[in-house]
Structure formats: C-alpha cells, structure tokens
Amino acid sequence: MVVQARSLHKRYGEVVAVESLDFEVARGRCYGFVGPNGAGKTTTMKMIYCIVRPTSGSLKVFSMDVIESPRQIKARLGVVPQENNLDPDLTTWQNLMVYARYFGMPREAARRRGRDLLDFMHLGDRAGTPVPSLSGGMKRRLILARALINDPELIILDEPTTGLDPQVRHLIWDRLLELKERGITLLITTHYMDEAQKLCDEIVIMDQSRRVDEGSPEELIRKHVPPFVLELRADRALAGEILGRFPEVSHQESGQNLYIYGGSPSDFDQMLAAWPQADHIIRPASLEDVFLKLTGREIRL
Numbered sequence: 106m107v108v109q110a111r112s113l114h115k116r117y118g119e120v121v122a123v124e125s126l127d128f129e130v131a132r133g134r135c136y137g138f139v140g141p142n143g144a145g146k147t148t149t150m151k152m153i154y155c156i157v158r159p160t161s162g163s164l165k166v167f168s169m170d171v172i173e174s175p176r177q178i179k180a181r182l183g184v185v186p187q188e189n190n191l192d193p194d195l196t197t198w199q200n201l202m203v204y205a206r207y208f209g210m211p212r213e214a215a216r217r218r219g220r221d222l223l224d225f226m227h228l229g230d231r232a233g234t235p236v237p238s239l240s241g242g243m244k245r246r247l248i249l250a251r252a253l254i255n256d257p258e259l260i261i262l263d264e265p266t267t268g269l270d271p272q273v274r275h276l277i278w279d280r281l282l283e284l285k286e287r288g289i290t291l292l293i294t295t296h297y298m299d300e301a302q303k304l305c306d307e308i309v310i311m312d313q314s315r316r317v318d319e320g321s322p323e324e325l326i327r328k329h330v331p332p333f334v335l336e337l338r339a340d341r342a343l344a345g346e347i348l349g350r351f352p353e354v355s356h357q358e359s360g361q362n363l364y365i366y367g368g369s370p371s372d373f374d375q376m377l378a379a380w381p382q383a384d385h386i387i388r389p390a391s392l393e394d395v396f397l398k399l400t401g402r403e404i405r406l
C-alpha cells in the first residue's frame with residue numbers, strides 16, 4: 106500500500122477536522138476525496154504530505170510513519186496544494202529550479218527534466234515569464250510541473266482544477282491519466298463530480314470530518330441511486346404538484362431542480378405526459394446524485 110490510514114484524527118483546538126478515517130491507497134491507482142468545503146479533505150492531504158501532524162491514529166506513506174519519517178516520505182512525493190504557492194518574485198523556470206535544488210538534483214539533470222516538464226505541461230514558451238504574468242491555468246500547470254520535478258511515485262493534488270476553464274481542465278486530466286498509466290499513484294481532492302468520475306478508481310465521500318462512504322464511481326452510483334434520472338426545472342409550487350400526484354416516487358430536490366429516479370427512462374412517461382411543458386432532461390444517474398443523497402446538498406458550494 107502506498108498510503109495506509111487507521112483511525113486517523115486531527116483536531117485544531119476545539120475543531121475536529123478529521124475523525125476516525127480509515128483508508129488504503131494501492132500503487133498505481135487514482136484515489137479521490139470528495140466533499141463540501143470544511144469536510145476535512147485538505148487536512149487529510151496535509152497529513153499525508155507531512156506538514157500537518159495527526160492528533161491520533163496511524164498514517165503510513167510508503168510503509169513509513171508520517172511522524173517518524175517525514176523527510177524520506179517527502180522526497181518521494183509531489184504536491185499540488187490547494188492554494189497556489191509559487192514564488193511571485195521568480196520566473197516559471199526559476200520556480201522549477203528552486204524545487205530541483207531543494208531535492209538536491211544535479212544541475213544538468215534538473216535542467217533537462219525542467220525542460221521536459223514545461224513541454225509536458227504546454228509551458229515551453231513561458232520559461233522566462235514572471236509568475237504574476239501567468240494566467241490562472243498556467244500557474245496551476247506550473248505547480249503540477251513543479252510537483253513532478255523529483256520524479257515522484259505519489260502525487261497529491263488538492264483541487265487541481267478549481268476555477269479553471271474547460272480547456273485547461275481537460276489538459277490537466279489528460280496529463281494525470283498519462284501519469285497514472287506510467288504507474289504513478291494519484292491522490293486527488295475535488296469539488297467536481299465529473300472530475301472524480303473521470304479520474305478516480307476509488308472515491309471517498311467525506312462530510313463534516315468523516316467518511317460517509319467509499320467505492321468506485323460505478324459502485325457508489327449502483328449502491329445509492331436508481332440508474333435513470335428525470336431532471337426537471339421546477340419551482341416549489343410545481344415540485345409540490347408533481348410530488349402530490351406521484352407521492353411514491355424516489356426523488357431529491359436541489360435548488361430549482363427536482364430529480365426523479367427510475368429504473369428505466371419509460372418510468373417517466375406518465376409524469377411527462379401530465380406536465381408536457383416542463384423543462385426537463387433524462388440522464389443516467391451520476392456521482393452528483395450520490396453526493397446529494399449522502400450529504401443532503403450539492404457539491405459545488
């Protein structure tokens with residue numbers, strides 16, 4: 106196992122950030138932590154990359170204890186933290202080289218690797234650009250390049266694509282899938298269910314410092330929601346009307362949306378015949394539905 110947590114707890118004073126967390130991450134897998142703000146995702150990541158000390162429980166990375174062997178662990182992992190922490194006084198290239206030096210890489214090897222990584226992240230023509238002149242997407246890509254400088258076996262990504270445009274998100278996803286194919290283990294936190302579904306083999310849903318459930322995206326969907334969803338744009342009045350007429354139906358409400366669940370698209374025929382004007386789509390159930398059911402709210406906060 107690359108990461109192994111047993112009864113992991115973290116308290117900040119009175120605040121319990123992570124409670125009784127157990128999980129194991131196998132080599133070469135992409136493991137995702139999803140949950141609303143404040144769920145404890147970042148705290149969990151920080152304990153794994155050894156900058157926050159667990160209050161109790163056991164946490165091993167590469168079979169080493171995070172409290173006993175932080176240096177040895179950090180040498181073998183790469184981190185994309187939630188907040189951009191590039192040095193604003195330096196250029197793209199200098200940011201990479203500072204990290205290479207931190208890991209004690211020989212100069213020529215560092216330069217070669219730096220060039221490869223900038224190309225890999227489509228930043229080859231930005232080497233001399235000062236950090237403040239990079240766009241949000243470029244900064245995020247540079248942080249990912251920087252996380253790879255020491256050829257890590259494990260990469261920890263805390264909300265790698267939050268706030269980025271779709272093109273950059275797709276580029277980052279492609280790169281992460283490529284890294285996974287090379288056998289690198291990925292640990293990712295995200296607010297985006299599409300991201301989790303696309304990248305992760307295994308997902309832990311967290312809410313209020315605890316694990317709510319865990320499984321592959323397909324398993325979680327199969328376990329918690331019927332396979333089809335009729336998504337209706339419905340204000341309170343319309344939702345009340347529909348549910349009054351079909352009181353037995355499995356459903357969830359989220360803002361102005363009413364989600365009705367069914368075993369097949371034809372399950373919705375009667376309802377659509379009764380409200381032919383209703384603005385709607387029929388879609389397969391997704392992780393978004395699972396999340397809503399397990400935490401009682403939408404993921405994007």
Ligand SMILES: Nc1ncnc2c1ncn2[C@@H]1O[C@H](COP(=O)(O)OP(=O)(O)O)[C@@H](O)[C@H]1O
Nearest residue numbers: 117120121122141142143144145146147148149
């Ligand atoms: N350094 C800190 N000091 C005090 N409380 C903290 C600190 N970091 C996080 N917390 C609290 O711990 C809880 C979990 O936070 P965090 O791990 O950042 O969640 P997430 O990443 O899922 O949004 C929150 O209630 C947060 O306010």
Ligand SMILES: [Mg+2]
Nearest residue numbers: 146147148187
């Ligand atoms: Mg966070």
